[in-house]
Amino acid sequence: ADLAAALRRGLARGEFRLVYQPIVELPLGGMHAVEALVRWHPDGGAPVSPAEFIPVAEQTGMIVDLGAWILDTACADAAAWQRRHGTAAPRISVNVSARQLLDPELPGLVGSVLRRHGLEPGRVTLEITETAVFAGGPALHTVRALRALGVGIALDDFGTGHSSLTLLRTCPVTTLKVDKSFIDELNGSPEQEAIAVSLSGIAATLGLRAVAEGVETRDQADRLHVLGYRFAQGYHFARPLPAGDIDAALLSAV
Numbered sequence: 001a002d003l004a005a006a007l008r009r010g011l012a013r014g015e016f017r018l019v020y021q022p023i024v025e026l027p028l029g030g031m032h033a034v035e036a037l038v039r040w041h042p043d044g045g046a047p048v049s050p051a052e053f054i055p056v057a058e059q060t061g062m063i064v065d066l067g068a069w070i071l072d073t074a075c076a077d078a079a080a081w082q083r084r085h086g087t088a089a090p091r092i093s094v095n096v097s098a099r100q101l102l103d104p105e106l107p108g109l110v111g112s113v114l115r116r117h118g119l120e121p122g123r124v125t126l127e128i129t130e131t132a133v134f135a136g137g138p139a140l141h142t143v144r145a146l147r148a149l150g151v152g153i154a155l156d157d158f159g160t161g162h163s164s165l166t167l168l169r170t171c172p173v174t175t176l177k178v179d180k181s182f183i184d185e186l187n188g189s190p191e192q193e194a195i196a197v198s199l200s201g202i203a204a205t206l207g208l209r210a211v212a213e214g215v216e217t218r219d220q221a222d223r224l225h226v227l228g229y230r231f232a233q234g235y236h237f238a239r240p241l242p243a244g245d246i247d248a249a250l251l252s253a254v
């Protein structure tokens with residue numbers, strides 16, 4: 001309950017920040033998109049990990065207000081990059097939690113944020129988890145309304161849920177983010193490689209993008225390219241960075 005109150009206070013006081021992790025195109029590593037990741041720096045305290053506060057924000061429903069702030073801030077930054085860098089600007093990917101998908105006002109909110117910042121829907125992808133969406137449930141209804149706006153829909157941590165393949169029949173997905181656990185042991189494990197190839201194959205067959213998550217080494221990146229992956233994300237390419245550092249990277253790329 002203490003943490004919940006501190007989160008609310010933190011949002012009012014501007015204690016949250018977004019950092020952006022590049023999603024790169026293989027093999028050259030150009031910045032295709034960035035994923036927005038929230039950080040909390042409580043006044044006078046040590047930073048708190050989202051792994052700790054996002055679940056609390058979900059349980060208390062506070063994620064609805066925090067999520068609206070995240071979406072607005074990420075779209076404002078994306079619009080600014082586009083003004084400054086034109087077509088070289090990265091697309092933006094924003095995490096949306098299970099609780100947010102149960103809010104019937106989410107599609108309306110997304111539409112108004114896009115209009116406010118003059119951002120084309122095709123520049124924005126919302127990342128959802130498999131477990132957040134059950135066939136036929138209200139979250140699926142929301143995802144369909146979001147997709148109808150023209151934004152992309154990415155399945156985060158793909159392959160770790162209980163209904164990965166079933167969901168692809170009913171949910172209007174545009175991107176599969178292949179979970180780090182399938183990427184970790186690529187080198188030296190034929191089984192692991194077979195799974196990684198199958199997952200990118202499913203994406204290709206269905207006309208979806210596949211993004212390999214949690215790439216930490218050069219060997220993994222090289223191997224993923226050979227296995228047919230076009231997009232990847234991870235510490236090997238870049239850590240999550242403040243918006244200004246993304247700007248600087250775009251400037252030095254041209």
Ligand code: G
Binds near residue numbers: 054
């Ligand atoms: O960035 P980091 O690896 O510390 O994130 C830990 C967890 O918090 C991940 O599961 C990530 O998806 C989640 N997370 C980070 N930023 C956001 C956000 O902006 N919104 C939501 N809903 N989850 C986030």
Ligand code: G
Binds near residue numbers: 095157
């Ligand atoms: O749940 P989601 O996939 O959105 O979580 C993304 C989280 O993964 C972010 O918090 C980010 O900090 C973390 N992350 C990104 N790249 C790497 C990586 O190469 N290794 C590890 N261990 N974590 C990563």
Ligand code: MN
Binds near residue numbers: 035156
């Ligand atoms: Mn994500």
Ligand code: NA
Binds near residue numbers: 157177
């Ligand atoms: Na992810």
